Amino acid sequence: xxxxxxxxxxxxxxxxxxxxxxxxxxxxxxxxxxxxxxxxxxxxxxxxxxxxxxxxxxxxxxxxxxxxxxxxxxxxxxxxxxxxxxxxxxxxxxxxxxxxxxxxxxxxxxxxxxxxxxxxxxxxxx
Numbered sequence: 001x002x003x004x005x006x007x008x009x010x011x012x013x014x015x016x017x018x019x020x021x022x023x024x025x026x027x028x029x030x031x032x033x034x035x036x037x038x039x040x041x042x043x044x045x046x047x048x049x050x051x052x053x054x055x056x057x058x059x060x061x062x063x064x065x066x067x068x069x070x071x072x073x074x075x076x077x078x079x080x081x082x083x084x085x086x087x088x089x090x091x092x093x094x095x096x097x098x099x100x101x102x103x104x105x106x107x108x109x110x111x112x113x114x115x116x117x118x119x120x121x122x123x124x125x126x
Contacts, residue, residue, distance in 0.1 A: 010038030015045040022046075026055040027070070030093040036102050043106045046126040052108075056093050057119025096120050 008014045010025065010032045023042050032038035042052050058067050094102075096113050099122055103111040108124040 011041055013041045013045050017044050018047050020045050020047065021050050023050070023052040025053075027058060027074075029054050029056065029099075030091055035094055035099070036106070039102050039106050043108065043126060048126060050126045052122070052124050052126075054099075054122045055116065055119065056121075057116065059119070060117045096122075 006014060010028065011034075023046060029035055029038060046052065058070070100111050100113055103122065103124045108126060110123075110125040112123045114121040114123060
């Protein structure tokens, strides 16, 4: 069947409510403004029984050149579109426990934190 890739803000996904089976994001949720709004909108677009995988960090197997390229492009994007001119650095990642609590408060029925070396994944089901 294939899949579609859609570009948009996590806090306002350009998708119909209850229209997708899975949402995957790696190394972005610390830049959602606010993080809880992104989680709520993911909940909105997922079908009942749908799954979300959110990862923090790059993982140990990513090629160093790719890692640096992603960091550079993300910083350019952040500086161009997000910076409020008072804070020129990306925000820190939310604490994993706080992330888990936000998912549960939003209504996800199963939430798991999965360690990934220096970072973590969150898997949740609607």
